[in-house]
Amino acid sequence: MNTLTTRSMCILxxxxxxxxxxxxxxxxxxxxQPGVQPGxxxxxQPGxxxxxQPGxxxxSAPPGFRWDGRYNHNQYYPAPGHVxxxxxxxxxxxxxxxxxxxxxxGAWYRPYGYGYSVVxxxxxxxxxxxxxxxxxxxxxxxxxYYANDVYYTYRQAAGGYVVVDPPAGVPERVETAPPPAxxxxxxxxxxxxxxxxxxxxxxxCHSWAVSQTGFxxxxxxxxxxxxxxxxxxxxxxxxIAACLEGHGYTVK
Numbered sequence: 062m063n064t065l066t067t068r069s070m071c072i073l074x075x076x077x078x079x080x081x082x083x084x085x086x087x088x089x090x091x092x093x094q095p096g097v098q099p100g101x102x103x104x105x106q107p108g109x110x111x112x113x114q115p116g117x118x119x120x121s122a123p124p125g126f127r128w129d130g131r132y133n134h135n136q137y138y139p140a141p142g143h144v145x146x147x148x149x150x151x152x153x154x155x156x157x158x159x160x161x162x163x164x165x166x167g168a169w170y171r172p173y174g175y176g177y178s179v180v181x182x183x184x185x186x187x188x189x190x191x192x193x194x195x196x197x198x199x200x201x202x203x204x205x206y207y208a209n210d211v212y213y214t215y216r217q218a219a220g221g222y223v224v225v226d227p228p229a230g231v232p233e234r235v236e237t238a239p240p241p242a243x244x245x246x247x248x249x250x251x252x253x254x255x256x257x258x259x260x261x262x263x264x265x266c267h268s269w270a271v272s273q274t275g276f277x278x279x280x281x282x283x284x285x286x287x288x289x290x291x292x293x294x295x296x297x298x299x300x301i302a303a304c305l306e307g308h309g310y311t312v313k
Contacts (some may be wrong), residue, residue: 079215123261129209132196132235137261139168143179151277151284157186164267167192167209178252180209182224189221193278197236200228252309259310266304273300 092245127140139145148163148170155162162182163170170177192208199205205228206213213222250259270276278285285293302312 068216111183126261132198132211132232132299133209133237134194135260136194136208137169138166141181142177144173145170145179146176148177149272150275151271153188153190155182155186155188157183162186164188164190166264167311168193169211181215182226184224184226185250186224187219187221188213188224189275197234198228198232199234200230200232201234202233248305249311250309251311262308262310265288266301266308269304270297272299 064111075099123137125140125143126137127147129136129138149165152163152165152170155164162180163177168179169182171180172178191213195206195208195213197204198207198212203214205225206215206222212225212227214225248259248263254262264285274293274296276285276290276297278294278297283290283293283297304310
């Protein structure tokens with residue numbers, strides 16, 4: 062190679078640098094940045110899932126709710142920290158330590174600012190009732206009643222069911238509670254709804270039926286006067302059945 066050719070190549074190379082030419086393929090590697098997958102997924106989780114574990118089902122819960130799959134309890138509950146302007150209709154008031162706590166549908170609320178926040182009930186709180194849907198777990202030969210990350214045990218001296226710390230170890234036996242009084246019907250999923258979807262739909266339809274009729278089968282006497290109990294109960298059953306049928310179930 063002669064001196065003129067070598068000098069020409071050097072000049073061309075310098076010109077390329079001054080004009081900002083980039084190596085071939087540099088732009089083609091842009092979509093391969095760490096942490097960004099094709100299609101815009103972050104972290105490489107299929108479908109954008111964020112580490113949900115079986116029983117947690119984080120992605121399937123409606124806004125403001127959480128899924129409780131512990132001990133196959135399989136129920137939706139309002140999420141801790143969720144704030145509402147008022148407790149749901151049909152709530153029950155339980156005082157503890159000079160603070161009123163409000164119970165409805167397995168969740169507990171307490172005043173927070175201008176509203177009411179979903180909170181775990183404090184250990185030592187005594188209720189005269191259990192949640193409508195609870196799971197009995199046995200530890201050391203003693204039954205505990207579980208629902209929504211809360212454990213209750215009956216103490217006669219306290220006059221009801223006391224909120225206690227979670228027992229240590231693995232339960233010896235797990236039993237599911239029967240349906241609550243007043244739920245005299247069976248629902249069949251016409252569209253192949255999953256167990257999680259069925260639990261969600263039943264909870265939402267129950268809440269709607271209570272708001273429409275004022276009758277709540279999860280509380281004593283349905284929360285209405287004894288003289289209205291039978292009529293209101295039938296109104297509730299018709300309302301929840303209509304709601305479930307609208308969600309794709311056959312109700313009998």
